[in-house]
Structures are given as C-alpha cells and as structure tokens.
Amino acid sequence: MNTTNEAAPDGDWMIEATDLVKRYGTFEALNGMTLRVGRGEIFGFLGPNGAGKTTTIRILTGLLQPTSGRARIGGHDLATDPLAARAIMSFIPDTPYLYEKLTAREYIHFVAGLYKTPPDIAARRMEELLEVFELADRADDLIEGYSHGMRQKTVMIAALVHDPQVLFLDEPTVGLDPRSAKLMRDVYRQLAARGATIFLSTHILEIAERMCDRIGIVQNGKLIALGTMDELRRLAAQNTSLEDIFLELTGGAAFAEIARVLA
Amino acid sequence: MSAATGDAAVPPGSAPRPPRPSRPAQPAFGWLVRSRWWIAWNTITRGARWRRLTYAIVLGGLVVIGAAAAVMGGFATWFLRDFTARDLTPEQIALGIDARAATDVILATSLSGAMLLVVMVGFTVALASLYLARDLDMLLVSPVSRRAVFASKLLGGILPGFALVGILTVLPLIGHGIANDYGMAYWSALVVAMLLLPILPTAFGAVAVVLIVRRMPAHRLGEIVGLIVVAMTMAIVLLLGSANRLQETMNFREILDYLGRVRHPYSPAEWLTRFVAAAGRHDVRTALTWLLINVGVSIAALVPLYLVSDRLYQDGWIRMQSANLRKSIRRGILWWQRPERAADLGRPSGVLAWLSPPVVAVVRKDARLLPRDLTNSAQILSPLAFGVFFIVQQILYPLRIGGGDSGTAFTQPVLTMFAAFVASGVAAMVFSRVALTGLSVEGKHFWIIQSSPISPRQLVLAKFVVALLPYGVLSGALIVLFEGARLIRTAVDAQLSLTAALGLVDVPILLYAWFVSIVVGAGVVAVSLAIGTARPNLKWDSPHEMMTPDVGCLSIIFYGLYAVIALFALAVPGAISRFPTLEHVWLYWLAGLTIGLGTTAAVVGGSLWLAAHEVPHIDG
Structure with a gap:
C-alpha cells in the first residue's frame, strides 16, 4: 500500500504528522499515523466510523495531545510551539458548538481578537463574508436562534476572517442546503488556489472525489492508502469509483453481509 | 413458498399477521417510571467515586439535620405545652380545654412550610420535567400515550424534591408526637397527611406550567422562575434574619399569636393540620371529616389536571418547538451589550487597553455572556x-x-x-x-x-x-x-x-x-x-x-x-x-x-x- 508522500507538491509541507499514537487506556485510537500535506493542497481524509479520523484532526488542531509522535503545522511543532501553529490555522468542526448568547458579529469579532487580527481588517472581511454567505441580515441575532446551517456559516466566516494558511474541516457540508454546500466548495477551491492548505474529513465520498488533490484512507488508527484518485484506482485495479475503492480497502465484504441480512 | 425455504407459512387467501411481541406489553406509565428509577439508580451506583462520596456526605448531613429537627420539634412542643398549661384557668381545665391544642401551631407551621416548599419546588420541577427534559423528543414521538409521558415525568420529577421536603417536615412532627404522647392514630394520620400534602400544589403547579407555556417559551419561563425562587429565598433570609429582633418588640404570647396566622381557614395545610391534630387527640369524628375534605379536594385537583394534560401538554410542546427563536440584542442599560459595540470584542480599549487582544476578547465575551x-x-x-x-x-x-x-x-x-x-x-x-x-x-x-x-x-x-x-x-x-x-x-x-x-x-x-x-x-x-x-x-x-x-x-x-x-x-x-x-x-x-x-x-x-x-x- 502506498502510504508515503512522494506525490506531494513542492515538498513544502504545511501539515506533518509523524508516528502519531493515541491511547485511551488499553484502546489504541491511533497506531503510528504518518502523513504530510503540502501548501495549496486539498487533502481528503476518509475512513469508517471509529477509524481515528476525528482523533487525528483533534491532535492536528491542538485539541488533543498525542500519547507519542509529532505534529507540525507550517513547520511549527504543536508540542513546543503551539501558539505559532494555531495562529496560522483554523478548524471547522462537524458539530459547531458556539456561544448561544452571542450574536454572529460578536462571535466573529471575538475570534478575530483571539487571532490578533487588526479590528479594521477583521470588520471589512467579516462584512464581505457575511454578504457572501447571506448572513448579514441575521448577524445581530443571538446564535441560539440559528439553524445548523447558519451556525456552520458563522463558524466558516470566523475561521476565514484571519486568513488562515491551513484549514481543518470535519464533515464540512453537514446540514447545509445544496446551494450553500456548493458555495462552500467554491470557497475552499479559491482558498487552495491562493495557497491555503485544506484538510477535510468527510463521509461523502463524492465530495472527496471531486474536490481533493489527494486522499488518505484510514482504518484502525493507521493510514492504509494515500494518493491521488488515479493512484488509488491503480491500487484497487478492478474498481473505478472512490466508493468501490473505499469499500474494497476498508472491508466492503462486511457491508455486503449487513445488506444481505437486512434484505 | 414453503416452510422449508425458511419463510413464515401463511395460509392461502389470508392477510399476513402482524408479528407477535417478544414480551407482554407493559403499561406505559409503569414502564416509564421504572426506566427513570433505573437511570437514577445507575447514576448513583455506577457513578464516579467522588460523586458517590458526595451523595454519602449529603445523606449524612440530612440525617444530622433531620435528627436536630426531630429534637427541636419535640422540645418546642414540650416547652409550648408547659407554657400554655400554666396559663389555663381552672374553668378552662374543667371545660376540658387541652394544653396540647396550643401546640397545634407547630403542626400548622411545619405543614404550611412544607406546602410552600412543595409549591416552589413543584412549579420548577414540573417545568423542567415536562418541557425541558432532554428525552422528550424521543418519548413524544414514540408509540406511548402522551398522558403516560406527562404523568411519569411529573412523578419522576416531583418525588425526589418532595422526599427531601417530606423528611425535613416529618422529623420535627415525630418529635411533636412523642412530646405530646400521641398514639397510633396520630402516626397513621401523619403518614396519610404527608401523602396528600404534595398533590394539590403539584397539580396546580403542573396546570399553571402547561397554561403559561402556551404563551411563553419554556426556557425563558425557567429563567424567570429561577429569579423568582431567588427573590423568595432572599425574602425568607431577610425574614429569618429579623426573627431574633422580634424578641425585642414582642412577648412570647404575641409571637405565638403571630405564628398562629399561618392557620388560615382556607389553607390546605390548615385542613391537614386539623385532620392530624384531631387524630392525635382521638377525636374520630373531626378527624374523619377533615380527612374526607382533604381527599375530596385532592381528587378534585387531580381530575382537571388529568383532563387538561393530554391536550394542553401536547399543544404547549408543539408551540415550544415551533416558537420563533429569532432573538436580537436589545438596547439596555448595559451599554457594552449593544450591537454597535460588537467590534469591541477584538479591540483593547478603555480600562482594558493594557491587555493583549486575545485577553480582551475573552474578557469582553464573558462580560456579554454572563448577564445574558x-x-x-x-x-x-x-x-x-x-x-x-x-x-x-x-x-x-x-x-x-x-x-x-x-x-x-x-x-x-x-x-x-x-x-x-x-x-x-x-x-x-x-x-x-x-x-x-x-x-x-x-x-x-x-x-x-x-x-x-x-x-x-x-x-x-x-x-x-x-x-x-x-x-x-x-x-x-x-x-x-x-x-x-x-x-x-x-x-x-x-x-x-x-x-x-x-x-x-x-x-x-x-x-x-x-x-x-x-x-x-x-x-x-x-x-x-x-x-x-x-x-x-x-x-x-x-x-x-x-x-x-x-x-x-x-x-x-x-x-x-x-x-x-x-x-x-x-x-x-x-x-x-x-x-x-x-x-x-x-x-x-x-x-x-x-x-x-x-x-x-x-x-x-x-x-x-x-x-x-x-x-x-x-x-x-
């Protein structure tokens, strides 16, 4: 299996995970995860439930400390220089828990303050993004009255205000209507074209197939495949779609058995 | 198809029968109540060690407080009886006036206090159990009667609070009974009174909650009720704090008369007091009369609750789900909360000018969240x-x-x-x-x-x-x-x-x-x-x-x-x-x-x- 990074662009790694191990008691959630993502790359991170995707993202965003191994963002080690690493990245979780009693404008200004974004620049970018995401007329309402999609948009705007170099997305289109989902995909592509690195975890294989430059498939806390769509197709020669490749690599036979029982 | 292929055999021409349940259907109410107690039991027995230790400490504290309350109840009764006996004239004694009757004020005060607490607890608990519980989404869409959900939620919510109030009420009344040498009739009446006591306030509390939630969002009502409870607590603290000053301005007889004001003839706690007191003095006719009145009133309160619960509860729940959640920031006296001040969150200024932007962002964020x-x-x-x-x-x-x-x-x-x-x-x-x-x-x-x-x-x-x-x-x-x-x-x-x-x-x-x-x-x-x-x-x-x-x-x-x-x-x-x-x-x-x-x-x-x-x- 190809789990190396020969195909990465320029050798300018923005995300580096080296031998990451995370144990919860005797359970090993990550078992030597190693991967690298280059500047301007959109990287898809796939895997079945419980494979270690969220643990990996939480370690790479500084939300969780690994049991062993090293993680670097833009060359900054998360263990020794976490603030520099966090200053250049943003994280958009699948369930956007936000301060219910703040308005979207207040929340975005709050995040801008955390990232030391100059207030005038933050205000200008925020207003532009509020317009783009069609949230401007509700931006002074408390977040507690927002739908899931509006919360996602709020997190997205707050994440973009400080112009991050690395963006981590966990299930980025969950709860969004098709129009908003398309808008977000376009925004990600533009960001990548401007040199930002995007690391996205998703269950929607179509999104990964259409958007990602490279895809990593994780199972049992380990990367079992890594490469472009063409490389993955070669790896599982008889399959053509990413869904087929995914099922083949992660034990599709089990799914077939479940389908047979339910039928 | 034949049975040999593994399919169920269905007689030709007949409709397929619905599958039989794997266990006999259980009454929904009993099932829900039992489930709630399983959860409570598991929370206590399978919780973290420090949590179990906390429960043990709280229980120990209750035992100590309860014992002290029992001793105080007994002592107060003995003192009051002794004090009143000295006041009785020979004519009053000849008329059969009992000094023990004067001690009924302890009974009345305890039962009135308990009822007030149940009213306070009942409304809050009814609101939390009926509308704010996290499992309501699941329960109300399941094939369980809404009335069963309503009744089980109300019972499960009110019982722990009432158990606490009940213990703190019963213990001084045990001391009261012992000091008065009351017999089995008193103890039986006390048990019946404690069972009847929560019905009326709980029923009215629940009806009030389902009616108010038709007009006001449950979460907002919960916040307001929280403030009212605090205000009432403050009033009680002030009252108790001034109690010792009463001695400076009133004599003992006046204080006794003052306390006797809780014995209002229309108060349900007074009806219970008369029932228990009469039972204690073996006045069977009076005791039975007041028992019938209490039971009658309780039933009369439960029937409308039962009748309105089904329709109003569901109605209130639907309204709550479809309420307009759009909430803007109002202009108030807290100037830093205004919408035009949103940009302050990322900008060190004023008294916070010496701090870095991330520190200011967190400070100003909390300054907005806490008052809201x-x-x-x-x-x-x-x-x-x-x-x-x-x-x-x-x-x-x-x-x-x-x-x-x-x-x-x-x-x-x-x-x-x-x-x-x-x-x-x-x-x-x-x-x-x-x-x-x-x-x-x-x-x-x-x-x-x-x-x-x-x-x-x-x-x-x-x-x-x-x-x-x-x-x-x-x-x-x-x-x-x-x-x-x-x-x-x-x-x-x-x-x-x-x-x-x-x-x-x-x-x-x-x-x-x-x-x-x-x-x-x-x-x-x-x-x-x-x-x-x-x-x-x-x-x-x-x-x-x-x-x-x-x-x-x-x-x-x-x-x-x-x-x-x-x-x-x-x-x-x-x-x-x-x-x-x-x-x-x-x-x-x-x-x-x-x-x-x-x-x-x-x-x-x-x-x-x-x-x-x-x-x-x-x-x-």
Whole structure:
C-alpha cells in the first residue's frame, strides 16, 4: 500500500504528522499515523466510523495531545510551539458548538481578537463574508436562534476572517442546503488556489472525489492508502469509483453481509 | 413458498399477521417510571467515586439535620405545652380545654412550610420535567400515550424534591408526637397527611406550567422562575434574619399569636393540620371529616389536571418547538451589550487597553455572556441577599461599639473596616463562583479557545480579570451602601443635617477599606480560578451543572483560610488608625501591609501559575 508522500507538491509541507499514537487506556485510537500535506493542497481524509479520523484532526488542531509522535503545522511543532501553529490555522468542526448568547458579529469579532487580527481588517472581511454567505441580515441575532446551517456559516466566516494558511474541516457540508454546500466548495477551491492548505474529513465520498488533490484512507488508527484518485484506482485495479475503492480497502465484504441480512 | 425455504407459512387467501411481541406489553406509565428509577439508580451506583462520596456526605448531613429537627420539634412542643398549661384557668381545665391544642401551631407551621416548599419546588420541577427534559423528543414521538409521558415525568420529577421536603417536615412532627404522647392514630394520620400534602400544589403547579407555556417559551419561563425562587429565598433570609429582633418588640404570647396566622381557614395545610391534630387527640369524628375534605379536594385537583394534560401538554410542546427563536440584542442599560459595540470584542480599549487582544476578547465575551443568561444571574444573585440584609440591618439596627454613638471619629474606622469585611464576603461569594466556573463556563465551546492562539497564561489572566473587575465594582458599591445606611440612621438618631452627617465620613479610611476589599478579592478570585481550572466540568447543559459540590467546598475552605489571614492583617491597621492613645501606629501599618500584601502576592501568583499549568491538560 502506498502510504508515503512522494506525490506531494513542492515538498513544502504545511501539515506533518509523524508516528502519531493515541491511547485511551488499553484502546489504541491511533497506531503510528504518518502523513504530510503540502501548501495549496486539498487533502481528503476518509475512513469508517471509529477509524481515528476525528482523533487525528483533534491532535492536528491542538485539541488533543498525542500519547507519542509529532505534529507540525507550517513547520511549527504543536508540542513546543503551539501558539505559532494555531495562529496560522483554523478548524471547522462537524458539530459547531458556539456561544448561544452571542450574536454572529460578536462571535466573529471575538475570534478575530483571539487571532490578533487588526479590528479594521477583521470588520471589512467579516462584512464581505457575511454578504457572501447571506448572513448579514441575521448577524445581530443571538446564535441560539440559528439553524445548523447558519451556525456552520458563522463558524466558516470566523475561521476565514484571519486568513488562515491551513484549514481543518470535519464533515464540512453537514446540514447545509445544496446551494450553500456548493458555495462552500467554491470557497475552499479559491482558498487552495491562493495557497491555503485544506484538510477535510468527510463521509461523502463524492465530495472527496471531486474536490481533493489527494486522499488518505484510514482504518484502525493507521493510514492504509494515500494518493491521488488515479493512484488509488491503480491500487484497487478492478474498481473505478472512490466508493468501490473505499469499500474494497476498508472491508466492503462486511457491508455486503449487513445488506444481505437486512434484505 | 414453503416452510422449508425458511419463510413464515401463511395460509392461502389470508392477510399476513402482524408479528407477535417478544414480551407482554407493559403499561406505559409503569414502564416509564421504572426506566427513570433505573437511570437514577445507575447514576448513583455506577457513578464516579467522588460523586458517590458526595451523595454519602449529603445523606449524612440530612440525617444530622433531620435528627436536630426531630429534637427541636419535640422540645418546642414540650416547652409550648408547659407554657400554655400554666396559663389555663381552672374553668378552662374543667371545660376540658387541652394544653396540647396550643401546640397545634407547630403542626400548622411545619405543614404550611412544607406546602410552600412543595409549591416552589413543584412549579420548577414540573417545568423542567415536562418541557425541558432532554428525552422528550424521543418519548413524544414514540408509540406511548402522551398522558403516560406527562404523568411519569411529573412523578419522576416531583418525588425526589418532595422526599427531601417530606423528611425535613416529618422529623420535627415525630418529635411533636412523642412530646405530646400521641398514639397510633396520630402516626397513621401523619403518614396519610404527608401523602396528600404534595398533590394539590403539584397539580396546580403542573396546570399553571402547561397554561403559561402556551404563551411563553419554556426556557425563558425557567429563567424567570429561577429569579423568582431567588427573590423568595432572599425574602425568607431577610425574614429569618429579623426573627431574633422580634424578641425585642414582642412577648412570647404575641409571637405565638403571630405564628398562629399561618392557620388560615382556607389553607390546605390548615385542613391537614386539623385532620392530624384531631387524630392525635382521638377525636374520630373531626378527624374523619377533615380527612374526607382533604381527599375530596385532592381528587378534585387531580381530575382537571388529568383532563387538561393530554391536550394542553401536547399543544404547549408543539408551540415550544415551533416558537420563533429569532432573538436580537436589545438596547439596555448595559451599554457594552449593544450591537454597535460588537467590534469591541477584538479591540483593547478603555480600562482594558493594557491587555493583549486575545485577553480582551475573552474578557469582553464573558462580560456579554454572563448577564445574558438569566440562569447565571439567578445563581449569583443568591449571595446578594446577605448584602441586602446587611443594608437593612444597618438602617434598622445599626452597628454600635459598646452601645455608644456610632459616628465618632474614634469608632468610625472600625465600623468602616467591618463594612469592608462584609462587602468582601458578599462579593467573594458572588465572584468566587464566577472564577470557579471560569473554565467550565466554556463548556462544549472550549474547542474555540483551545484551537486558537491564546496562551494558557493569557486565558487565565482573562478569567482572572473577568471575575476581579466586577468584584471591585460590587465591593466598592456595597461599602458605600453599608456606610450610607449606617450614616442615615446615625443622622436620624442624632438629628444631624445632611452636611453634618456627610462630615462624619472618613474618606481616606473609606478608600482604604475598598483597597483592602480589592486586594483580598484578588486572592479569593485567584484561588477559586485555580481550583476551578484543576477540576473543570465542560460537559454541562444547564449552568447549574457547571460546579460540582466538592469543588465548591474545596474553594470555600481554601479561599476562606486565605481571606481571614489577609483581611485581618490589612484591616486591623485601618481599624485602629484613629485610636488616640495608640503609639507607633506606623508599625501596625508596616506589619499589616507586609503580611496582607505578601500573602496575597504569594497566593495570587501561585494560584495563577497553577491554573496556567493546568490549562493544557484539559481535554475539551
């Protein structure tokens, strides 16, 4: 299996995970995860439930400390220089828990303050993004009255205000209507074209197939495949779609058995 | 198809039968109640060790309080009976008037108190159980009758609260029964009365809740009810605080008559009192009459509850789900909350200009969040009851030293420093909680802080400022209010003009008192912050769950210990500074400031370092 990074662009790694191990008691959630993502790359991170995707993202965003191994963002080690690493990245979780009693404008200004974004620049970018995401007329309402999609948009705007170099997305289109989902995909592509690195975890294989430059498939806390769509197709020669490749690599036979029982 | 292929055999021409349930269907109500008790049992028996320890401590405390209540109930009855017996004339004795009847006031007071508590608990619990429980979505879409959900939720919610109220009521009445030598009839009637007591207030509480929720969102109602309960608690605290003063103005007979006012003929608690008292005195006819009245009224209350529950409950629930949740920020007296001030969150300015943008962002974020959630307000309002009580005390019964004039230059600093002591205590109770829950308040949103470039030191500093700034404002305001109240009384007593009264104010001592209060506040807030950061609880849904009892107790022990040392060291020099015969006053100042400021510096520095050290270990 190809789990190396020969195909990465320029050798300018923005995300580096080296031998990451995370144990919860005797359970090993990550078992030597190693991967690298280059500047301007959109990287898809796939895997079945419980494979270690969220643990990996939480370690790479500084939300969780690994049991062993090293993680670097833009060359900054998360263990020794976490603030520099966090200053250049943003994280958009699948369930956007936000301060219910703040308005979207207040929340975005709050995040801008955390990232030391100059207030005038933050205000200008925020207003532009509020317009783009069609949230401007509700931006002074408390977040507690927002739908899931509006919360996602709020997190997205707050994440973009400080112009991050690395963006981590966990299930980025969950709860969004098709129009908003398309808008977000376009925004990600533009960001990548401007040199930002995007690391996205998703269950929607179509999104990964259409958007990602490279895809990593994780199972049992380990990367079992890594490469472009063409490389993955070669790896599982008889399959053509990413869904087929995914099922083949992660034990599709089990799914077939479940389908047979339910039928 | 044949059975050999594995398919179920269906006779030709007949419709397929529905599958048989694997177990007999159980009544939904019983099933739901049992499920709730399983959950409660598992929470206690399978919880963390510290949680079980907390339950054991609470249970032990209840036993002690209960035993004390039983002894007090018995003693009060014995004393009252003895007192009344001495008052009875021979004619009254000849008429068969029993001194025991006079002790019914204890019965009436206990049952009325219990009923008041059930009303307070009942409404809140009914609201929480019927509309705010997290499993309602699942239950109301399941094929279980809505009436069963309604009844089981109400019962499951009200029982724990009533059990507590019941225990605290029954125990003094056990003492009352023993002291009166009552027999089995009394004990049986007491059991029946305790079973009947919660029905009426619970039924009315539940009906009131389902009716109000038709007009008002349940969450907002919950917040308002929280504030009302706090206000009622404050009123009770004030009433109890003034109770000892009654002795100065009323004799025992008048106090007895005063307490007897709870025996209102239309009060359900009075009906229960008459039933139990008659049973105790073996007056079967009276007892049966009042029993029938009580049972009749309870049934009459339950029937409409049962009838309206089905329709109104579902109706209220649907309204709550479809309520317009769009909420804008209103213009209020809190100017920093206004929409046009949103940009301030990322901009150091004003009194926060010396801080870095991430620290200012967290401080201003918390300054917006805390006042907007009325549930937080309800919790921090409770200690303010003591402040209000002290102000009222200063006006009604001002502090005096040796019974003399409270306004001399000699005694003024002592009383001012005492005011600082009380102000520090009240402000500490309010803002130690804010500091203690400083990290926990982030809850499920902690990922926002954790993934951002704010250092642990900056985060701890922000949380320190969030608690200390309002602490300084509150303690300063309280000192001024306490001194003002005492000054008003002094001026009225001495018939002084306003100018003359203001001339009594020792401004330097007043400012020093505020300084002492702020210094001590810094230590209290830092200690609370360190403990709260070492044991944060980020998994909460209601702000009530942010702080666990063990953390609360630990913080009171530690900050209490520190505050006593620092307050004493800093306040004594100020208090004695105007003593005319005292020599080498500067030595007292030197010693006091050295010990007070030194201890505070060590406590603040150590606590903030410890808190900053703990932050990276918090898994959000």
